[in-house]
Amino acid sequence: MIRAENLSKVYRMGKIEVPALRDVNLEIEKDEFLAIVGSSGSGKSTLLNMLGCLDKPTSGAVFIDDVNTASLSENELAEIRREKIGFIFQQFNLIHSLNALENVSLPMFFAGVGRDERMKRAAELLAKVGLEKRMHHKPSELSGGQQQRVAIARALSNNPEIIIGDEPTGNVDSETGNAIMDILKGLNSEGRTVIVVTHDAEIAAHAHRVKRMKDGRLLEQ
Amino acid sequence: MKDVLLLAYRDIKERKARTSLTLLGIAVGIAAVIALMSVGYGFEKSVTGELVEMADLIMILPGKASLGGDYVELGSFNERDLKDIERISGVKEAVAMASSMEEVEYRGEKTVVDIIGIEPREISAVFGDIVKTEEGRGLRENDHKTCQIGHSIAKDYFDEEIEVNDRIKIGGSKFRVVGILEKQGGFKSGIDSEIFVTSGDAKGILGNDDVSQITVRVRNIEEAEEIADKIEERIDENHKLDDFTNAMTMGSAIEQLKTVFALLRAVLIAIASISLIVASIGIMNTMLMSVMERTHEVGIMKAIGAKNRNVLSLFLMESGMVSMVGGVLGCVLGVIGANVVSFVIGAAFGEGISAIVRAEVLLGGIAVAVLVGVLSGLYPARKASKMSPVEAVRYE
Structure with a gap:
């Protein structure tokens, strides 16, 4: 499903080179629920950005469904993010001027889905995450947990096979965090690949497999 | 979208x-x-x-005229030119005008004004309804020592306004004002500052019977340019000069x-x-x-x-x-x-x-x-x- 081969990423800050990823090899199966843990600065978010086609590696390659993403154009990468991957961020990253329904329908809008169908599916997805009564609220009128659920609904809008969460429970209390992990587990049981980055061992315990990162390397267990 | x-x-x-x-x-x-x-x-x-109201007119001036600018006067036309122009086909009417800058005196005040001599019956032939009389009457065939004055001459040129039947001196001899023209303004504002007399009186003032401008009215506006060319050719021939005549159609002026x-x-x-x-x-x-x-x-x-x-x-x-x-x-x-x-x-x-x-x-x-x-x-x-x-x- 997803395969990282000899993945390296070096950030340049002026004249100093900062290696964020060092020769990472990783294979993630379909239906898998993987947690990547590590302290901040360990490179786990950088790895997640590579796996989610948000960023390009300095060397090495990410294969999604055996397609080498390094060979794809910006537009083709955007298409993969749109169709195959759903992102959930620590900061929720909703668009403030749009209400919950519109936020959820945005990826479908970029995919060219008609308005009526979009709104119908967005409403269904919001109902699925328990927000049917909050559909017309702006993000600023929602709690952190509710915003994260809107973000999850948005991640699902184009029915992707892969869900990527970058500290999805980092900005909510532990009770809400557990509720969000339950939703992610549910998505995994629907047959979606779920990859979550966290520094919280309790959250990681929900996953099938846990990988630990340190100094840009994936530790062998 | x-x-x-x-x-x-x-x-x-x-x-x-x-x-x-x-x-x-x-x-x-x-x-x-x-x-x-x-x-x-x-x-x-x-x-x-x-x-546009005057589109069927051709103005014929001696010398190269340019629109709104000065023109170099090379001489004047004569009776023969007028007769020749009248014979060109498509010409409905041809009217000769004499003009000269003359001293005009009213109640002791003097100024220099453009005097136009024209046959009274021809005024309407050329100007038609375009130029109307505001007060008094137009010039008549058997008028002697009478004039019609432009609006500005009556109202602005002298300290006191000129009324119908007032006497003014043109080139030293007395004339009676029989009519005052309507204010023209715009492109025809020249008329506001002119005094019109009969051709007979003009000869007396100018001392000759030179024609300084001929105005032609054509039957068919489409032929105007063609007729203008013919006129130029004919009069240049009369005077044995190239480019002596400048016949300008109003159409081309527009x-x-x-x-x-x-x-x-x-x-x-x-x-x-x-x-x-x-x-x-x-x-x-x-x-x-x-x-x-x-x-x-x-x-x-x-x-x-x-x-x-x-x-x-x-x-x-x-x-x-x-x-x-x-x-x-x-x-x-x-x-x-x-x-x-x-x-x-x-x-x-x-x-x-x-x-x-x-x-x-x-x-x-x-x-x-x-x-x-x-x-x-x-x-x-x-x-x-x-x-x-x-x-x-x-x-x-």
Whole structure:
């Protein structure tokens, strides 16, 4: 499903080179629920950005469904993010001027889905995450947990096979965090690949497999 | 399309003050262009409109005349020239006029005025209904030592206004004023400062029977140019001189004037365009700020699958919308401005000009506004669309 081969990423800050990823090899199966843990600065978010086609590696390659993403154009990468991957961020990253329904329908809008169908599916997805009564609220009128659920609904809008969460429970209390992990587990049981980055061992315990990162390397267990 | 519009509209709504100022900038630019063009068209119509009534006239002057300018006088015509012109086919009437600058005295006050000698029955043949008498009567065939005076001569030339039946001295001999002409203004304002006498009296004043101008009325306006050429040829032959005669059709005068006005309009538009350039810089500035402020948002959009062109069209739509609304507002302001300007001109010069607002100018104004908006939005929008998703999403 997803395969990282000899993945390296070096950030340049002026004249100093900062290696964020060092020769990472990783294979993630379909239906898998993987947690990547590590302290901040360990490179786990950088790895997640590579796996989610948000960023390009300095060397090495990410294969999604055996397609080498390094060979794809910006537009083709955007298409993969749109169709195959759903992102959930620590900061929720909703668009403030749009209400919950519109936020959820945005990826479908970029995919060219008609308005009526979009709104119908967005409403269904919001109902699925328990927000049917909050559909017309702006993000600023929602709690952190509710915003994260809107973000999850948005991640699902184009029915992707892969869900990527970058500290999805980092900005909510532990009770809400557990509720969000339950939703992610549910998505995994629907047959979606779920990859979550966290520094919280309790959250990681929900996953099938846990990988630990340190100094840009994936530790062998 | 509709959804992009909605999205853009929401973003605009979030920053009302800044957007309104940008919008006002483009509105003022468009208004300036529309107002100046409409006043220009109105001015053109008021000048050429009078000429159109005289389109079947050919003015024949000795020497190379140029419109509105001085001409080099090479001599004068004579009776034979007049007879020859009358024989050219297509000529309905040919009228000879003598003219000369003479000293005119009224109640002890002296000035120099253009005296025109013309056969009374021919006045109506040439001028028809164009020049009307305001007070008194026109000249008559058997009038002796009488004159008809232009409006300005009666009202402005002397300290005291001249009334019908007053006596004035022309070239030393006394004349009775039988009529005062209506105010002409515009292109025919020359007539306001002229005194008309009979051909017989003109000979007495001038001391010769030279003809200084012949005016021809043609049967068919389409033939005017052709007839004018024939006239030039015939009279040049009579005087054994090349380019002695200048026969100018009113039609060609109108064409010439239209060229002048087109040039004038172009200059006005060029001036007004400066405000459009300023407005376009304003749009670019607003859009750049908007792009910068929304870097994080652009990052989110790209992370969830927006392609570069999705982002590009969103920002272009935004600047296009602002400038289109600005363009429409500019049309409204432009029409108001055009009427105000023509009113002020009317009040200041006593010459009424009504601005002509053309639909194509308004539509063009809106089109230019949208074009300016989209073009100046292009750079900021491209900048937004090229952002790296991961960096943009991290930007707070």
